[in-house]
Amino acid sequence: MELLNGFVTVFTSGGIVFVILGALLGIILGALPGLTSTMALAILAPLTFGFDTLLALCMLMGVYIAGIAGGAVPAIALNMPGTPASAATAIDGYRLFKEGNQSNTLKMSFLVSGLGVIFSGIILVTLAPLIAQFGLLFSAPEYFALGMLGVTIIISISGKYMIRGIIAALIGFAIAFIGTDPTSGIPRFTFGMYELNGGISYIPALIGLFGLSEVFHFTENTIKSRDISQQQNKQMNNWKRFIPTFFRSSTIGTFIGSIPxxxxxxxxxxxxxxxQKFAKKGDKYGRGEMKGVIASESANNANVGGALIPMMTFGIPGDGQTAMLIAFLLIHGLDPGPLIFENQSTLVWAMFASVFLASLLVIIYGLSLSTLIIKIVNQPLMFIYPAVIMFCLVGAFAINNNIFDVYVMFCFGVLGFLMKKTEFPIPPLMLALILAPMIEKNLMRGLLIENGNFLMFFARPLFLTIMGIGIVMLIITLVLRKKTPQEV
Amino acid sequence: MKIYFNNSTMIGILLVTASVIYIYAAMQLPGGANSLGPSFLPILVGCLLIICSVIFLINEQIENKKQASSGENESSPTIDKKHFLLVIYLIIYLLVLRHFGFLLTSIPLLFFINRLYGMKGMIKPLLVAVFLPIIIYFLFQSLLGVPLNLI
Structure with a gap:
């Protein structure tokens, strides 16, 4: 019923127009080689700062969902996966594409991407309100434990560079402590600059880390000629054989997505x-098998609904994209966590409705515009990157209409580029920037509750439960990551 | 024991030095002596950063030793002229932005960036450099209400 109200809100407020626009921009930016859905969010989100919260949410969800789906295009069409997730798609997708199944491969990829998000969205709307009810029992020590759960994510997203990831996260924490201390009100590391009293603003930092740093990176990795010839489409026969792969992969994607x-x-x-383990006779995984594309893309996109569960219920970002999404939601006055379902339920359900609408649009755009998308992908990137620089500069300014934010964005852009050059992962730094205030505020509050005795936290069953869940999740993630290729 | 000195070693030393300075700055904060004062978490993070940086340094030394014994050379990250130019363009842009406003500064910036990215001739880079800031100005100033004229 609440979801139905969400759809009504999106349609009556005009939010649908913003979902349509967001999904279109997201799919195009996600499809451009060298641009990722995270970068698409970083450069397009500033457009929403002047919008009403509901309309901004609709557009952000459009960009987020479609950006991920669009990411399959360079993997399939150019064998240039921008992320490790789409690298699995490239294995069979690129071969199918070269064999002449160009339009069909892309169409199938968009179809299962959209359906994958819808599948995980159903699980999201069913489970998230129930989990949020549980979250209402939490107080400061439990929120501190959730923050620490987020810290364990840093270890698992650092991949093969674990010590570098931890160092990046500690740098993020160190930067996050700049500004007024939330407990005593004493300014820390501001060096007399009043602009720093409020701390380092997330958004310019994120735009710098993911937008501008990519531009610097591109400067040396200029993508030159890309040749995509148009060939005749071939009809796919016996599509029913794809159904079990889709459901199996979407379930895996949703489950893994829900593990921060x-x-x-x-x-x-x-x-x-x-x-591959369920392969039947005649399946040619690794040599151009459509089921390979379906398995990878439906799981990759079903991951979205799963990742939104811990994000919306506990405010825990599961990955770089959800961390960025949290930062943008905070800018628009939405504080993800258990209370959001009570205090801002209209907006939450409108957001969930936007997830479904954006997925439908991914399917519609994918089925109708795949030829056009291939043409856009083939445009020289030298036209795109100057525009990205402008969007980064103006986007950083647009948050508070403050030139200081532009300087912050530039500094983080350079920092992000240097980190990439020296193989220090960026997502841990970003996660630390976002988690540090939550950890510090709730640690201090918790210590006040327990009369300054930290050990008393361990006498709280909920605190222990969350810490236990965190350890189990960390072990699962590390085991799964060991089996996952780290290189794109 | 042979000490291998390369980019990773430099990064490690830089991190340790920065951490020490960070801890020193944290200790200077008012209430720094208070165990749960404003400096508690910064000092904790600074100490962890020193420990991790030392582990990083040791790991890199072991890695370099392995590479040296197997005859492999570490590929050091390089930063080429284009990066420097782009950073310098942006620094100059940010310095003059407040004095000349968004449009007047963005047009030359984009022209030079277009040339840097390999756009041939004068007309094409100039056209992009003129029209892109105008479109962005119109989009943000008129449609989205961002006061770019206040820069």
């Missing part, structure tokens, strides 16, 4: 691996 830190790459590779 596990992420789309693990979902996609695990699903591909499982699909």
């Amino acid at each position: 830190g596990a992420g789309a790459d693990i979902a996609s590779w695990t699903s591909y691996d499982v699909a």
Whole structure:
């Protein structure tokens, strides 16, 4: 019923127009080689700062969902996966594409991407309100434990560079402590600059880390000629044989997505691996098998609904994209956590409705515009990146209409680029920036509750439960990650 | 014991030095002596950063030793001229932005960036450099209400 109200809200408020627009921009930016859905969010989200919260949410969900689906295009069409998640898609997708199944491969990829999100969206709307009810029992020590759960994510998203990931996260924490101390009100590391009293703003930092740093990176990795010839489409026969692969992969994607830190790459590779294990006679995985594309893409996209569960119910970002999404939701006055379902339920259900609408649009755009998308992908990126620089500069300014944010964005852009060059992962730094205030505030509050005795936290059953869940999730993620290729 | 000195070693030393400075700055905060004062978490993070940086340094030394014994050379990250130019363009842009406003500064910036990205001739880079800021100005200033004229 609430979901139905969400759809009504999106349609009556005009939010549907923003979902349509967001999904279109997301699919195009996600499809461009070298641009990722995270970057699409970073450069398009500032457009929403002047919008009403509901309309901004609709557009953000459109960009987020379609950006991930669009990411399959360079993997399939150019064998240039931008993320480890779409690398699994490239294995069979690129071969199918070269064999002449161009339009069909892309159409199938968009179809299962959209359906995958719908599948995980159903699980999201069923489970999230129930989990949020449980979250209402939490107080400061439990929120501190949730923050620590987020810290374990840092270890699992650091991949093969674990110590570098931990260092990146500690740098993020160190930066996050700049600004006024939430307990005493004393300014820390501001060096007399009043602009720093409020701390380092997330959004310019994120735009710099994911937008501008990519531009610097592109400067040396200029993609030159890309040749995509148009060939005749071939009809796919016996599509019913794809159904079990789709449901199996979507289930895997949703489950893995709901484990903070596990992420789309693990979902996609695990699903591909499982699909191979269920291979039937005649299946040619690794040599151009449509089921390979379905396994990877449906899991990669079903991951979205799964990742939104811990994000919306506990405010825990599962990966880089949801961390960015949380930062943008905070800007628009939405504080993800258990209370959001009570205090801002209209917006939450409108957001969930936008997830379904954006998935439908991915299917519609994918089935009708795949030829056009291939043409856009083939445009020289030298036209795109100057525009990205402008969007980064203006987007950073647009948050508070403050030039200082532009300087912050630039500094983080350079930092992000240097981190990439020296193989320090960026997502742990971003996660730390977002989690640090939550951890610090709730640790101090918790200590006040327990009269300064930290050990008393361990006498709280809920605190222990969350810490236990965190350890189990970390073990699952590390085991799964060991089996997942780390290189794109 | 042979000490291998390369980019990773430099990064490790830089991290340790920065951590020490960070801890020192945290200890200077008012109430720094208070165990749960504003400096508690920064000092904790600073100490962890020193420990991790030392582990990083040791790991890199072991890795370098392995590479040296197997005859492999570590590929050091390089930063080429284009990066420097782009950073310098952006620094100059940010310095003059407040004095000349968004449009007047963005047009030359984009022209030079277009040339840097390999756009040939004068007309094409100039056209992109003129029209892109105008479109963005119109989009943000008029449609989205972002006061770019206040920059």
